[in-house]
Amino acid sequence: MRIVNVILAGGASRRFGEPKASHVYQGKPLYEHVKEQLLKGETVIISHPKLLPFFKARGEQAVWLDDEQVRGYGPLAGIYTAMQKQEAEWYLVTACDMPFIRKETAVALSSYCHEHVDAVIPMVQERLQPLFALYHRRSLPFISACLKENQLAIKDLLQKLHVQVVPADELNVAPNEFHNINKRSDLPENGMI
Template sequence: MHVVNVILAGGASRRFGEPKASHVYQGKPLYEHVKEQLLEGQTVIISHPSLLPFFKARGEQNVWLDDEEVRGCGPLAGMYTAMKKQEAEWYLVTACDMPFIRKRTAEIILSYCTEHTDAVIPLVHGRLQPLFALYHRRCLPFVHACLKENQLAIQDLLRKLQVRIVSEEELNVTSNEFCNINKRSDLPENGMI
């Protein structure tokens, strides 16, 4: 099964006050905490324009801006760009601001991928987690349709797909694993929430 990891780092990080992907936490940028926990294989980064020099300076090879046609349209634009530019069967799509995710969780999510499933989405703390989830390549036309129709919420996309929801019990998640870092106070000093 050919999987490409996609780190979404194209947001403006307004609440955080600086680009989250490059914020150093416990000795390394947030995006590196995420990257270390992804599946084996290639990783692509969908970047905010201001972060291109940062990623290049860190030796990242596959860093792209959102496709011009959909630039500024949020996570769906990043998914569309990755799927359009990089051939794969499955895409592990993740936000750059989830430094506590674990490779083991990604591997369990991958185990639920089947030929009849378009997306595998965790359900944690009563909420779907579409930004640490797997999407099949056949989602690309649905992502594109959502973008063309200005339906930019990932929930709009999920309504069009065959989705396998995986519970936190099935994933055996840690208490803080799916915490998004939206403001500096979300980052505890010792790495635990």
């Protein structure tokens, strides 16, 4: 089973005030905290145009802007672009602003991938977490359809797919592991929330 990790770093980060992916936290950029916790294998980054030089300077090779036809269409555009540009069976999609995720959770999540499922989504504190989730390549036509119909919310996509929802307790999720960073004040000084 070939899985490609996809880091979504294409947002404007308006509330944060600067691109979140490049913000240095505890000695390294936020995206590196995320990248270190992903599955073995290739990682691709879907970047905001302003961040391309930053990622290239850090030696990242697989860095792409959203496909021009869907640029500015949010996370679905990033997932679409990754699937269009990189062949794989499954894609572990994560936002660049989730620095507390753990490799153990990614591995546990991947164990739920099978042929009758299009997406594997964690359920944490009664909320689906579609931006740390696995999507099968067969979901690409549905993503494309959502983008064409201007249905840009991931929940619209999930209604079209066969989704395996995995409760947090089955994944042994750490407290606040799925906390994402929207504002600078969301980053605790000591690294723990």
